[in-house]
Structures are given as structure tokens and as C-alpha cells.
Amino acid sequence: MVDLSIDCAGIKSPNPFWLASAPPANSGGQVQRAFDAGWGGAVWKTLGQPIQNVSSRFGGHDVRGVKAAGFNNIELITDRSLEVNFREIYETKKKYPKHAIIASLMVETREEWKDIIKRSIDAGADGLELNFGCPHGMCERGMGSAVGQEPKVNQEITSWAVEYSTVPVLVKLTPNVSDILPHGMAARRGGAHGVSLINTIKSIISVDIDRFVPEPRVGGLSTNGGYCGAAVKPIALHMVAQLARHKEFGLPISGIGGVSNWRDAVEFILLGSSSVQVCTEVMLRGYGVVEDMIDGLESYMKSHGFSTIAEMVGKAVPQYSEWGNLDLNYETVAKIDPQKCIGCQLCVAACQDGAHQCIHPQGSDLAKKLGLTVLGAGPAGERVPVIDESECVGCNLCKIVCPVPDCISMVEVDNGYAPTTWNEHVSQGKDLRPKKGAH
Numbered sequence: 470m471v472d473l474s475i476d477c478a479g480i481k482s483p484n485p486f487w488l489a490s491a492p493p494a495n496s497g498g499q500v501q502r503a504f505d506a507g508w509g510g511a512v513w514k515t516l517g518q519p520i521q522n523v524s525s526r527f528g529g530h531d532v533r534g535v536k537a538a539g540f541n542n543i544e545l546i547t548d549r550s551l552e553v554n555f556r557e558i559y560e561t562k563k564k565y566p567k568h569a570i571i572a573s574l575m576v577e578t579r580e581e582w583k584d585i586i587k588r589s590i591d592a593g594a595d596g597l598e599l600n601f602g603c604p605h606g607m608c609e610r611g612m613g614s615a616v617g618q619e620p621k622v623n624q625e626i627t628s629w630a631v632e633y634s635t636v637p638v639l640v641k642l643t644p645n646v647s648d649i650l651p652h653g654m655a656a657r658r659g660g661a662h663g664v665s666l667i668n669t670i671k672s673i674i675s676v677d678i679d680r681f682v683p684e685p686r687v688g689g690l691s692t693n694g695g696y697c698g699a700a701v702k703p704i705a706l707h708m709v710a711q712l713a714r715h716k717e718f719g720l721p722i723s724g725i726g727g728v729s730n731w732r733d734a735v736e737f738i739l740l741g742s743s744s745v746q747v748c749t750e751v752m753l754r755g756y757g758v759v760e761d762m763i764d765g766l767e768s769y770m771k772s773h774g775f776s777t778i779a780e781m782v783g784k785a786v787p788q789y790s791e792w793g794n795l796d797l798n799y800e801t802v803a804k805i806d807p808q809k810c811i812g813c814q815l816c817v818a819a820c821q822d823g824a825h826q827c828i829h830p831q832g833s834d835l836a837k838k839l840g841l842t843v844l845g846a847g848p849a850g851e852r853v854p855v856i857d858e859s860e861c862v863g864c865n866l867c868k869i870v871c872p873v874p875d876c877i878s879m880v881e882v883d884n885g886y887a888p889t890t891w892n893e894h895v896s897q898g899k900d901l902r903p904k905k906g907a908h
């Protein structure tokens with residue numbers, strides 16, 4: 470039996486999957502349908518002085534046939550009245566007492582923070598999330614990422630919120646900074662109970678090349694927006710891990726950014742997230758995506774012997790280190806499984822032009838000269854390429870481009886050299902293995 474329930478900074482929910490503050494968490498009707506579909510919590514669409522949105526407001530970055538691999542928006546915070554939002558939070562919390570409802574907030578003055586925090590808690594919010602992250606529209610008004618980019622302001626507003634709140638306070642951080650650490654630490658100094666990250670990344674998604682206007686187009690103009698969706702996951706993972714591994718940080722993290730499936734969620738948890746928030750994947754495919762996320766997480770936990778989420782949180786953090794601590798003598802080479810290869814030659818092009826020129830068409834002059842042959846004929850016959858392992862630097866590129874799962878594997882080579890890091894090489898003069906691919 471595995472237990473999916475979590476406690477993230479004192480906010481409890483039946484599973485780690487929360488809707489991020491965004492259109493899918495805009496209203497009571499939506500959040501209730503999401504809870505019925507299986508979501509464990511919801512961070513309500515940011516509350517503040519209701520705004521007027523523009524039309525259009527979203528853009529998609531399609532990559533080689535994959536629609537909206539990246540997503541962009543120029544939407545602001547809630548456009549609905551605070552009264553309506555608070556009434557719906559109250560009704561939803563009453564109906565779903567075990568699910569987490571977190572009120573995302575963004576206002577300006579100390580008095581406004583005091584007032585909106587009281588009203589959120591009166592409405593039944595289990596926690597607050599301070600939106601210091603929105604990179605468009607609100608920052609021009611001195612809110613959102615304008616706060617998140619200034620550690621002093623972040624700390625001060627966080628301390629007001631903590632003073633007025635009787636429920637846990639999460640600070641939502643902006644990724645539009647060169648180093649996330651000072652901003653996480655500012656939230657910590659302000660007394661935050663946890664942080665959530667990332668909000669969206671400043672971006673221009675594309676340009677209408679006939680009208681000469683960037684997208685999304687509002688009449689004849691556009692503006693920069695916030696980038697999110699599957700494409701931002703690597704950036705989000707890095708920022709989460711940066712905080713998780715810092716010895717003095719120590720706050721719970723709610724991980725956000727490009728989570729599209731259970732595996733992404735597991736990665737966020739292993740790098741230090743106690744809960745995982747999702748926006749774009751739900752916008753593109755609906756609340757039902759949580760079913761597979763729950764099933765996949767449960768199977769993963771069973772197969773890896775985890776009985777609680779807490780046991781998983783941060784498991785990969787100690788293995789995230791500096792480049793200078795990596796073993797320079799560790800060596801791998803690529804191997805092709807001729808039974809799986811379909812002979813597409815993608816790996817040949819990639820290695821020839823983008824790596825170290827050591828994959829060759831079978832039967833080519835060079836392959837003949839080097840005496841390279843394929844062991845065991847496969848269905849692709851002579852179209853299975855050959856690898857000159859003596860020149861392979863183990864970079865992974867061929868494995869990345871190969872369309873067939875597990876056709877190319879990176880195999881560890883025992884080269885007789887003891888593990889040596891750059892730091893050890895410099896400080897103790899330890900031997901490095903001979904360079905490959907430097908011809």
C-alpha cells in the first residue's frame with residue numbers, strides 16, 4: 470500500500486497534485502470538477518483588484534508537429550469580483566474539506582494585504598500563495614515579478630503576510646532572475662513557510678510574419694508574455710533543485726513548470742518538491758490528466774519501495790553537484806542494437822555533423838578501412854550503422870536522436886583509470902584518462 474497524501478509547509482492534501490493558479494482554478498465550479506477528477510489541491514486564480522484582460526491572450530510554440538510544446542500568455546490576475554471568488558472558495562472548501570485550497574494573492578499596500586488575507590482565511594483557505602511572479606502587466610503596476618525580483622521588497626511583503634496570516638504562507642517565485650537563491654532566501658527571512666516555483670518566463674512566443682506583429686496579437690500590437698508548459702520543465706527543475714540543495718534554505722517547495730505526466734511529477738519530487746502544481750497540461754488536455762499522474766506515481770512508488778511521498782522528497786538532491794566534482798575518468802561509449810535498428814541514419818548525421826564523426830554507414834570506405842562490422846544481422850540489414858568506439862566520446866547525441874527506444878545504449882567502459890574529478894586533478898594532480906575525439 471502506498472500513501473499519496475502530503476503535507477507541504479503545513480498544507481495537507483490527499484495527493485501531491487495541485488492545480489496551479491491559472492485559468493483551470495478560476496472558479497468554484499471548475500475547482501470542484503477538478504477535485505472530482507482526482508486533483509488533491511488547487512491554488513486559486515490570483516486574487517486582487519479585478520482586472521480587464523485583453524483578447525487574444527495565449528500563444529503556442531509548436532515544435533516539429535508537437536502542438537504547444539511551449540505556451541505563452543499575457544493574461545493578468547482574476548477578472549472576477551473578490552466577493553464572488555471568496556463565496557466560491559467557501560462553498561468549495563465546505564464541500565471538499567479534505568482537499569487543499571490555497572488562495573493566491575497579489576495586492577499593493579500593507580492595508581490591502583491585511584484585508585485580503587483576512588478575507589481569504591475567513592473563506593476557508595488552507596494556505597496562501599503570494600504571487601511575486603507574474604512577468605507582465607502586474608509588474609508594471611509594482612506587483613508580481615517587480616516584487617519577486619527585489620529581495621528586500623519580497624522579504625518585507627512576506628513578513629506582512631506572515632504577520633497577518635493564521636495559515637501557511639507560500640511565496641511564489643519568479644524565474645526571471647539570474648539566480649533564484651537570493652529570492653528564496655528573502656522569502657525565508659520574511660518568515661515564509663514554503664515557496665512555490667516557477668511562475669512564467671518572460672517571452673515573445675512568435676511573430677505574425679505577414680502582419681509584422683508579435684503574437685498573441687491584440688489588434689495591431691502585442692507585448693511580452695509568460696512562457697510555460699512542457700518546454701520550461703528543465704528550467705523549473707534546476708531552480709527547484711538550486712533551492713532544495715542549499716543547506717541554509719530548508720523550506721518546503723511546491724514545484725511548478727512543465728509538468729505533463731507522472732514522470733515529470735516524480736522528477737520534481739525527487740529534486741525536492743513536496744507538492745507539484747500543473748497549469749498548461751490541464752489547459753491543453755483537461756482535468757482528466759490527473760488520473761494517469763496518480764496511477765503512474767503509485768506504480769512508481771510500489772516498484773521503488775516508497776510507501777509515502779515524504780520518503781521520496783529530495784532523493785536526487787545529493788546527486789546534483791558542481792561540474793568540478795564530476796568523475797572525468799568515467800567513460801561510456803554508444804552501442805547500437807542491430808535487432809532494433811531501423812536503419813534511418815539519423816544517428817550518422819548527428820554524430821558526423823554535431824558530435825565526433827565516429828558513426829559511419831556500414832560498408833562505407835571509412836568503415837571498411839577501420840574494419841568496423843555489425844555483429845549479428847538485424848531487420849535493417851546493411852543500413853545498420855557502425856560505431857568507431859575508439860573515437861566515441863560518449864556524448865549521448867546519437868541516443869537522443871535515435872527514434873527507436875533502447876536501440877542505442879550508452880555502455881560503461883572500464884578504462885583502468887581511478888575516478889578523478891577536476892577539483893582533485895587541480896588540487897592533487899590526479900591522472901586524467903587520455904582525451905578522445907580531440908583529433
Ligand SMILES: Cc1cc2nc3c(=O)[nH]c(=O)nc-3n(C[C@H](O)[C@H](O)[C@H](O)COP(=O)(O)O)c2cc1C
Nearest residue numbers: 489490491515542667668697698726727747748749
Ligand atoms: C494563462 C495563464 C494564466 C496564469 N495566471 C496565473 C495567475 O493568475 N497567478 C499565478 O501565480 N500564476 C499564473 N500562471 C502561471 C502558472 O500558475 C504556472 O506557474 C506556470 O504556468 C508554470 O506551470 P505550467 O508549465 O504547468 O503551466 C498562469 C499561467 C497561464 C498559462
Ligand code: SF4
Nearest residue numbers: 820861862864865867
Ligand atoms: S555518443 Fe556521441 S560521439 Fe559517440 S557515437 Fe554517439 S554521437 Fe557519436
Ligand code: SF4
Nearest residue numbers: 810811813814816871
Ligand atoms: S538512429 Fe537508431 S534506428 Fe536510426 S540508424 Fe541510428 S541506431 Fe539505427
